[in-house]
Structures are given as C-alpha cells and as structure tokens.
Amino acid sequence: MYANNKYNQRQMPMGYVRVIHTVPGAPNVDVYANDKKIVSNLAYGKYTDYLSIPEGKYKISLYPAGKKDSPILSDMLTVNNDSVMTIAALGNPDDIELCSIADANETRKPDKAMIRFIHLSPNAPAVDITLPDGTVLFNNVPFAHLTNYIDVMPMNYTLQVRVAGTDNVVLTVPNVKPEANKFYSVYAIGLVGDTPALQALFVQDGR
Incomplete structure (x- = not known):
C-alpha cells in the first residue's frame, strides 16, 4: 500500500482509491500500480478499503493472484489530490475492463x-x-x-x-x-x- 507514513501523507497531495472485483468466473487478482502491488488476492464480489495514493498517473495492472507473468489487463489511471474513486474490474473472464468511478461526488442533502x-x-x-x-x-x-x-x-x-x-x-x-x-x-x-x-x-x- 502507498503512503503508510503519516509524515508523507501530510506532505504529499493524496487521492483515495478502492478496488472492487465484479467479474464472474474470473480468478482472484493482485492489483499493481506502476508495478507496485497495492492489493493482494482480491476475490470476486469483494472490495478493498480506500487506499491513500499520491497524486499522479498510474498504470494499473491486474494479475492472477500470486503470479506476475503477464497481466490480465492494464490501464491508465489519474489520481488527483483529494479525489475519491472506485476502480471496478467488470465484464467476463475473456473480456475484462477497468472502470474508474468517482465516489461521493455530489452535494449532500442535510439529514438525508x-x-x-x-x-x-x-x-x-x-x-x-x-x-x-x-x-x-x-x-x-x-x-x-x-x-x-x-x-x-x-x-x-x-x-x-x-x-x-x-x-x-x-x-x-x-x-x-x-x-x-x-x-x-x-x-x-x-x-x-x-x-x-x-x-x-x-x-x-x-x-
């Protein structure tokens, strides 16, 4: 995981990203950002907590859990300061896509x-x-x-x-x-x- 150090979190612009695995029939996956593992052994139907990730551009790659021979897929992701998003793996095992979804990005209604x-x-x-x-x-x-x-x-x-x-x-x-x-x-x-x-x-x- 990125930015476990509290000092770094204070000094660096950070975004917040979680990952959800929604591909029926696909194996558990490891998730890498710029070749650094950020999620291990994520199963279908499961999702992570939000991970603190420094602002920047990342190549997000999914590999079968425990392997790193060739990725199931790779895609680019931009993380902005204070952005909150979910990366969803979706589709079928032979046609998986990554989709970034902005979370909690609208005006909240009081008491609703x-x-x-x-x-x-x-x-x-x-x-x-x-x-x-x-x-x-x-x-x-x-x-x-x-x-x-x-x-x-x-x-x-x-x-x-x-x-x-x-x-x-x-x-x-x-x-x-x-x-x-x-x-x-x-x-x-x-x-x-x-x-x-x-x-x-x-x-x-x-x-």
Missing part, C-alpha cells in the same frame, strides 16, 4: 442519505430499481452504467431489480439501511440464470 445504482452484471438487460409498491428510483440502467445519487430518508428499504419497463422482478434486496449524511452505491453483480447468481452489494462511499 445519498444512494445510487451501478449495473455490473454482464448478462443482465437494462433494469429499473424500484420499491415493492412499484415506485421507480432508477430507470432503464444498462450494463456498465451508473446513476447519479438521489437523496432518500434514512430508513430500512427493500429494493427490487426489474427488467426495464416491466414488472418482472429478477432480484429482491431486503434490509437496505442507508444512514443520514452518508453516500452509498448499490452494485448489481453476478449472472442472470447462471453461477454466480445475480446479487447486490450495498457499499458505503467516501472516506
């Missing part, structure tokens, strides 16, 4: 929770995210897209993932409990009608 949806299920159609009574929170979100944050009351929700424009519920997500003055993302990952099954990750955003 901020929540958004990110569609990372590679074989799922565009979906609506609704409440059980049919209220639509996010509509017609296709694979590899994310919504803006919306503000909601801090309470216990049951969310439904429906095929866009229909009443066909493909996933029910109970006990979603956002807290006031915090940001959250709901990630849809996995596969429809296959293994690993479609599931949702409810993740707090921001430091």
